[in-house]
Amino acid sequence: MKIALPMSILLAATLAACSTAPTQEPAPVAQPKPAATVPDAKVTPAPAPAKPAAAAPAPAPKDPFAELKDPKSLLSQRNVFFDYNSYEVKLDFFPVIEAHSKFLKKNTSGKILIQGSADERGSSEYNLALGQKRAEAVKGTLKVLGVKDEQMEAVSLGKEKPKNPGHDEAAWAENRRADILYKGEY
Amino acid sequence: MQRRHFLQAGSALALVPALARAELTVEISGLGNERIPIAIAMFGGENVLPKPVSDVVRSDLERSGMFRLVDAGPQPLADISRPDWSAWRTKGADVLLAGSVKRLADGSAEATFRLYDVVKQVEQKSAVLSFRVELGRNAGHWIADRVYEQLLGVPGIFSTQIAYVQKSGRHYMLQIAEYDGTNPISAFTDDEPIISPAWSPDGKRLAYVSFALKKPVIYLQTIATGNRQVVANFKGSNSAPAWSPDGKRLAIVLTKDGLSQIYLVNLDGSGLRRLMQSSGIDTEPCFSSDGKWLYFTSDRSGGPQIYRVALDGGDAQRVSYEGSYNVSPRLSPDGKTLAYISRNGGKFQLTVQDLSSQQTLILTDTNRDESPTFAPNGRLILYATEVGGRGVLSAVSVDGKIRYKPLQGNGDIREPAWGPLVS
Numbered sequence: 001m002k003i004a005l006p007m008s009i010l011l012a013a014t015l016a017a018c019s020t021a022p023t024q025e026p027a028p029v030a031q032p033k034p035a036a037t038v039p040d041a042k043v044t045p046a047p048a049p050a051k052p053a054a055a056a057p058a059p060a061p062k063d064p065f066a067e068l069k070d071p072k073s074l075l076s077q078r079n080v081f082f083d084y085n086s087y088e089v090k091l092d093f094f095p096v097i098e099a100h101s102k103f104l105k106k107n108t109s110g111k112i113l114i115q116g117s118a119d120e121r122g123s124s125e126y127n128l129a130l131g132q133k134r135a136e137a138v139k140g141t142l143k144v145l146g147v148k149d150e151q152m153e154a155v156s157l158g159k160e161k162p163k164n165p166g167h168d169e170a171a172w173a174e175n176r177r178a179d180i181l182y183k184g185e186y
Numbered sequence: 187m188q189r190r191h192f193l194q195a196g197s198a199l200a201l202v203p204a205l206a207r208a209e210l211t212v213e214i215s216g217l218g219n220e221r222i223p224i225a226i227a228m229f230g231g232e233n234v235l236p237k238p239v240s241d242v243v244r245s246d247l248e249r250s251g252m253f254r255l256v257d258a259g260p261q262p263l264a265d266i267s268r269p270d271w272s273a274w275r276t277k278g279a280d281v282l283l284a285g286s287v288k289r290l291a292d293g294s295a296e297a298t299f300r301l302y303d304v305v306k307q308v309e310q311k312s313a314v315l316s317f318r319v320e321l322g323r324n325a326g327h328w329i330a331d332r333v334y335e336q337l338l339g340v341p342g343i344f345s346t347q348i349a350y351v352q353k354s355g356r357h358y359m360l361q362i363a364e365y366d367g368t369n370p371i372s373a374f375t376d377d378e379p380i381i382s383p384a385w386s387p388d389g390k391r392l393a394y395v396s397f398a399l400k401k402p403v404i405y406l407q408t409i410a411t412g413n414r415q416v417v418a419n420f421k422g423s424n425s426a427p428a429w430s431p432d433g434k435r436l437a438i439v440l441t442k443d444g445l446s447q448i449y450l451v452n453l454d455g456s457g458l459r460r461l462m463q464s465s466g467i468d469t470e471p472c473f474s475s476d477g478k479w480l481y482f483t484s485d486r487s488g489g490p491q492i493y494r495v496a497l498d499g500g501d502a503q504r505v506s507y508e509g510s511y512n513v514s515p516r517l518s519p520d521g522k523t524l525a526y527i528s529r530n531g532g533k534f535q536l537t538v539q540d541l542s543s544q545q546t547l548i549l550t551d552t553n554r555d556e557s558p559t560f561a562p563n564g565r566l567i568l569y570a571t572e573v574g575g576r577g578v579l580s581a582v583s584v585d586g587k588i589r590y591k592p593l594q595g596n597g598d599i600r601e602p603a604w605g606p607l608v609s
Contacts (some may be wrong), residue, residue, distance in 0.1 A: 158381075
């Protein structure tokens with residue numbers, strides 16, 4: 001009697017070892033930088049007009065999304081950190097979240113991905129759920145502040161993409177986090 | 187009457203990497219008097235094979251921790267049908283395996299084995315297996331499986347495979363290897379994380395979670411062809427795939443309706459149904475082999491604990507009570523033992539719970555255990571842990587008596603999943 005015995009079929013999988021890895025560096029925001037608005041100092045020895053006339057042409061339309069990268073703007077702050085085992089947005093981060101809420105309400109074409117993270121201790125999947133809780137906490141706060149659901153997606157990276165690869169309390173604290181990414185940045 | 191068998195294999199066998207990585211090796215075997223003393227003689231003519239069959243059988247059975255090898259000398263038996271009972275008894279063997287290998291006219295090979303009870307002086311089992319010469323190692327596993335099952339009453343797992351994720355630098359590789367970690371190949375590689383591989387019950391497909399889209403998305407990949415398809419890419423996170431025992435659907439975790447909740451879905455993504463509504467996290471689903479129960483992790487009582495719910499309805503019941511952190515439930519194939527990871531004073535340790543007595547047993551003394559996965563015969567649990575800051579795989583018997591040295595790869599290895607029995 002002969003019995004067919006399928007074995008090691010998966011060896012064929014080598015053939016299939018496909019890599020779907022586009023370069024995934026956070027892309028710079030696609031919008032061009034606004035044109036320089038500072039007049040050339042060398043050719044303006046004369047005192048500037050005291051006040052712009054009411055009829056002066058409107059300034060060139062400014063890219064609203066440029067502000068997201070302006071280090072002087074609260075909008076450039078994208079990290080919300082959490083305490084151990086906590087999913088409450090701390091008061092310290094309220095101004096940042098509020099700034100993003102205002103921006104998103106003003107720029108309703110703006111969309112964000114909120115990526116939650118957890119420290120490395122414990123299971124991958126449970127940490128994924130914890131990271132989700134942090135992302136949802138930020139999303140919930142933005143929602144209360146009036147941002148539309150369609151503009152936001154809360155997801156989790158769990159413990160898979162630690163900002164700080166260390167194994168101590170300082171590293172863990174840095175990895176208990178939610179990040180706000182605008183479309184074009186992820 | 188000997189049964190004849192034919193060993194089949196995929197056509198891509200030439201692609202088996204020549205280099206074997208570190209193998210899982212026994213650190214502590216079962217107690218001496220619990221191990222069966224077995225003599226495995228050289229198989230006559232086995233030098234026609236790249237790897238002698240008897241070597242493979244010896245290392246498999248020794249690695250099981252259930253056997254003590256008795257030196258059988260450098261020669262095959264002169265006549266495998268007539269062992270010298272008193273000589274083998276004198277050497278201390280209770281069991282003798284003898285065999286022979288010959289080349290067939292078509293270039294393939296044929297191995298015959300005979301397994302003897304030396305104490306009772308009777309043949310216990312014999313078989314003839316034909317196979318392509320380059321499959322000599324698989325033929326050895328096949329024979330070891332038959333010997334193990336004949337002597338211990340449960341199937342051997344030497345022909346099974348494991349999947350795991352290896353992270354080397356920025357690269358993540360979904361690896362498939364023989365049960366002991368030998369001959370790994372990459373089923374999928376990426377620069378973004380991969381977690382939670384899960385074998386289909388027929389061993390032909392893997393479901394897993396990839397972060398290639400900057401969020402967790404569940405994919406299904408057919409191993410032989412490499413074809414992959416998205417099973418779940420809903421708004422939010424998609425993770426923790428678990429196969430129903432009939433292989434027709436998956437339990438998955440989605441956040442599209444709020445926090446992590448468990449859903450059932452057909453393999454093509456149709457028929458999505460939310461299984462329960464809870465106010466907290468429900469994740470890490472795992473079916474019982476009879477398909478009646480779903481075990482899962484939930485923080486509905488505060489910290490994470492293991493619960494179960496009947497798939498035909500009813501309230502969830504809490505299963506784990508000791509400690510404040512119990513995650514990653516995996517049920518033994520017979521449904522009697524639950525393995526999970528418990529946090530004990532800051533250590534995350536592999537724990538088993540007898541589901542009839544509710545007795546628990548911590549099986550390890552490591553700090554960072556994760557991802558338990560049962561061997562399909564229920565005897566061993568493979569798990570991820572950390573040694574010297576590196577992710578490694580290790581294994582332990584369900585009773586804790588047999589322990590293995592960690593299996594290391596390049597970089598970190600983790601997220602193990604033990605494949606099904608090969609029938």
